[in-house]
Amino acid sequence: MAEYDYDVLIIGAGPGGYVAAIRAAQLGLKVACAESRETLGGTCLNVGCIPSKAMLHASEYFDAAANGAMADMGIDVTPKLNLPKMHEQRIDAVEGLTKGIEFLFKKNKVDWKKGHAKFVDAHTVEVAGEKVTAKEVVIATGSSVTPLPGVEVDNTKGVVVDSTGALELPKVPKHMVVIGGGVIGLELGSVWRRLGAKVTCIEFLDQILPGMDDDVRKESLKIFKKQGIEFKLGTKVTGCTVKGKKATLAMEPAAGGDSETLEADCVLVAIGRRPNVDGLGLDNIGLELNKRGQIEIDHEFRTAVDGVRAVGDCVPGPMLAHKAEDEGIAVAEWIAGQTGIVNHDVIPGVVYTMPEIAGVGLTEAEAVEKAGGDKKAIKTSKFPMMANSRAKTNHEPDGFVKVIADAETDRVLGVWAIASVAGTMIAEAALGLEFGATSEDIAYTCHAHPTHSEALKEAAMGVQGKPIHV
Ligand code: FAD
Ligand code: NAI
Numbered sequence: 230m231a232e233y234d235y236d237v238l239i240i241g242a243g244p245g246g247y248v249a250a251i252r253a254a255q256l257g258l259k260v261a262c263a264e265s266r267e268t269l270g271g272t273c274l275n276v277g278c279i280p281s282k283a284m285l286h287a288s289e290y291f292d293a294a295a296n297g298a299m300a301d302m303g304i305d306v307t308p309k310l311n312l313p314k315m316h317e318q319r320i321d322a323v324e325g326l327t328k329g330i331e332f333l334f335k336k337n338k339v340d341w342k343k344g345h346a347k348f349v350d351a352h353t354v355e356v357a358g359e360k361v362t363a364k365e366v367v368i369a370t371g372s373s374v375t376p377l378p379g380v381e382v383d384n385t386k387g388v389v390v391d392s393t394g395a396l397e398l399p400k401v402p403k404h405m406v407v408i409g410g411g412v413i414g415l416e417l418g419s420v421w422r423r424l425g426a427k428v429t430c431i432e433f434l435d436q437i438l439p440g441m442d443d444d445v446r447k448e449s450l451k452i453f454k455k456q457g458i459e460f461k462l463g464t465k466v467t468g469c470t471v472k473g474k475k476a477t478l479a480m481e482p483a484a485g486g487d488s489e490t491l492e493a494d495c496v497l498v499a500i501g502r503r504p505n506v507d508g509l510g511l512d513n514i515g516l517e518l519n520k521r522g523q524i525e526i527d528h529e530f531r532t533a534v535d536g537v538r539a540v541g542d543c544v545p546g547p548m549l550a551h552k553a554e555d556e557g558i559a560v561a562e563w564i565a566g567q568t569g570i571v572n573h574d575v576i577p578g579v580v581y582t583m584p585e586i587a588g589v590g591l592t593e594a595e596a597v598e599k600a601g602g603d604k605k606a607i608k609t610s611k612f613p614m615m616a617n618s619r620a621k622t623n624h625e626p627d628g629f630v631k632v633i634a635d636a637e638t639d640r641v642l643g644v645w646a647i648a649s650v651a652g653t654m655i656a657e658a659a660l661g662l663e664f665g666a667t668s669e670d671i672a673y674t675c676h677a678h679p680t681h682s683e684a685l686k687e688a689a690m691g692v693q694g695k696p697i698h699v
Contacts (some may be wrong), residue, residue: 238363240346243271244550245541246369248557254337256565263346263356268327273550276393283319284420292423348510372502372542379468389496402495410437413499435463442592442645504543530560575662579652587655590643610691616698619679625649630688639667668692
């Protein structure tokens with residue numbers, strides 16, 4: 230009889246866990262995956278990436294019809310919102326994809342252990358009363374919303390909600406207040422702004438989108454303001470009272486000062502996410518968390534406890550689905566005796582607003598800091614989308630592409646883009662960074678015309694000397 234029930238047990242079936250499970254099975258291992266949700270796919274497929282993109286995509290069509298963008302192209306329509314139908318197509322998208330993972334589990338002979346998993350010891354996990362043993366256990370439990378003291382989320386009432394509640398609102402709020410000018414606040418704030426809500430975004434810092442390049446942060450703020458989102462930067466929320474269907478928020482300048490109040494019929498709390506580790510029984514295996522509540526790992530995704538590894542949102546690094554997926558593949562490869570590599574310096578990030586906002590590699594400030602504060606050690610160039618023939622023709626003039634390169638070696642250190650299809654364009658930049666491209670390599674690569682991607686080529690030409698079209 231085998232020593233363990235399984236070669237690998239994965240806890241959590243999000244992009245980190247389900248991908249690890251499938252890859253491990255492909256590599257010939259006997260695999261089980263524990264998931265407490267009714268459906269597979271984790272945050273990403275159920276209440277994250279996929280449903281938010283379904284609402285962003287649909288609301289973008291509505292906005293284009295409502296704000297005159299379609300009329301500008303000779304299409305006269307007066308849109309009428311059918312919100313239940315819009316939600317239906319969101320639910321359909323989620324259902325199709327989560328069922329798809331179920332199919333892939335069956336196809337690859339991954340056993341789904343339904344229920345909440347808790348460590349008994351490093352090789353034994355209890356799921357719904359069953360003790361499952363495995364030679365290696367991978368923690369891929371993901372993350373959930375960081376609570377804001379004094380602002381209690383209740384998705385069932387729909388007045389103070391988190392991202393899950395904000396995806397499902399049964400009617401368009403008159404005034405939505407978004408707490409947090411990060412990715413969720415701007416994506417979901419955009420959805421409801423497009424569908425007719427007045428949206429106010431309250432951000433603690435004096436700029437939105439922390440972690441992105443400063444030029445991108447400034448320019449996107451201008452664009453969101455132009456679209457009608459109002460911002461209160463450098464402001465902290467100190468409390469929230471709810472009476473019936475109305476919320477009153479108390480806030481004050483982050484640096485201290487007079488407080489003021491703001492009324493809303495919907496408040497979205499989006500101030501970040503934190504790892505899911507409660508009830509996992511980490512005490513039973515003696516695994517401690519770092520100061521940020523994350524599980525520390527080495528480059529083979531091993532935790533401090535022998536036989537236990539971890540990937541995805543519950544470990545340090547950006548909380549992104551594609552980062553979790555790549556770690557899922559790599560951890561399975563290590564477990565199978567191969568070498569699994571994730572280049573954490575080249576993980577693209579995309580905000581799926583219109584225009585999209587994307588970046589990969591270093592920001593200008595990070596590149597200068599890495600060069601010991603020497604601004605001359607790097608070269609940068611920005612090419613405006615206004616001067617890109619395809620963007621101009623498509624009535625999408627907002628944004629730019631910015632290339633940051635090492636002044637001595639010309640190696641590209643970072644690429645940032647605001648463009649209608651920046652999320653797609655950034656893949657080319659990521660490939661360039663992965664292959665160690667110079668700005669000259671990109672500038673002399675033939676790009677199809679007319680495409681938005683030519684803006685990346687021209688920004689690279691700008692680092693070289695001069696682009697053609699500005
Ligand atoms: P998760 O997807 O969180 O999955 C973890 C799973 O583990 C969950 O299903 C949970 O139920 C299960 N679990 C937890 N504890 C246990 C336990 N003890 N026993 C059994 N099961 C357990 N990222 C992008 O890259 N692009 C996007 O467009 C994007 N959009 C997003 C939009 C929203 C609104 C949100 C909230 C997030 C978005 N993200 C996006 C982030 C993305 O969803 C996460 O980075 C990704 O899901 C992390 O994957 P994971 O596998 O680490 O964890
Ligand atoms: P975030 O970290 O992107 O932004 C949170 C924002 O809230 C920050 O700007 C922060 O300064 C601000 N903030 C923090 N405390 C505050 C307070 N008390 N008052 C006002 N503002 C405050 O977090 P968000 O938007 O909640 O997203 C969570 C995670 O989900 C992100 O890490 C992101 O990676 C992931 N995600 C990714 C998406 C994508 O890739 N397109 C889409 C949605 C989420």
